[in-house]
């Protein structure tokens with residue numbers, strides 16, 4: 001997925017065989033010549049441009065904005081969201097965008113570009129949804145000391161994965177509806193109606209999570225990439241992260257021994273791994289303890305035929321299976 005960083009001239013040559021994700025990127029880049037502020041043009045065909053830092057943020061914008069918006073995703077599918085580095089073209093793009101939706105501390109280069117390039121409007125998820133602290137254990141603390149300038153994530157102390165909790169997503173939906181209505185007052189009623197419909201879906205999903213995780217044999221989610229703290233907090237579970245947020249750093253033997261102890265103490269049957277990290281660590285640990293593994297999606301990308309709702313539903317099935325919920 002390098003399409004998003006290509007120049008728009010090159011983009012225009014591409015017209016066939018695009019995956020949904022590629023078309024998503026194309027939609028944004030292809031309309032980069034359109035004014036970011038729709039009120040600057042009398043044309044009813046001018047759309048509000050929106051960039052979401054990761055998939056769920058872009059998805060919410062497209063659901064609320066419908067036909068009135070052109071939505072793109074900053075971190076391409078398959079790229080690591082933590083510490084993602086923007087290309088110069090992407091930085092330029094951010095300055096021309098109507099609304100940028102991001103999470104402060106997820107990628108420092110995005111935070112900086114938003115501050116410098118000044119898009120017409122911004123939504124920082126960390127100011128809309130109450131934040132929880134970044135997961136801290138020995139490895140993460142060590143990483144934070146050594147890599148604070150590079151990573152930002154641990155250094156800021158915020159857990160940036162709030163999009164995984166369906167219960168609080170309506171706060172983002174409402175913020176997006178309000179911002180779009182300000183950028184494009186003609187569409188205000190449409191945005192509000194779309195937001196209400198989307199919030200109904202989040203309310204339903206939240207109810208499914210609540211009911212689905214209400215009576216489980218196990219309450220501890222042991223996972224490679226600790227992205228699910230908002231979910232475990234919301235539904236009365238506890239998350240234990242094997243590694244820190246840096247997907248490439250392997251846990252120390254001491255950390256693995258510590259997690260093994262937790263798994264035994266909690267009577268765990270399953271070691272979870274995030275789809276964005278290698279399953280290797282989970283497999284080794286599960287092998288040693290004779291447990292099974294389960295994958296959870298961090299929702300930072302969706303393939304053809306998937307969306308936020310289907311990926312979240314799959315996560316609930318995996319959690320219920322891994323925790324022995326009835």
Ligand SMILES: [Zn+2]
Nearest residue numbers: 082161227298
């Ligand atoms: Zn993450």
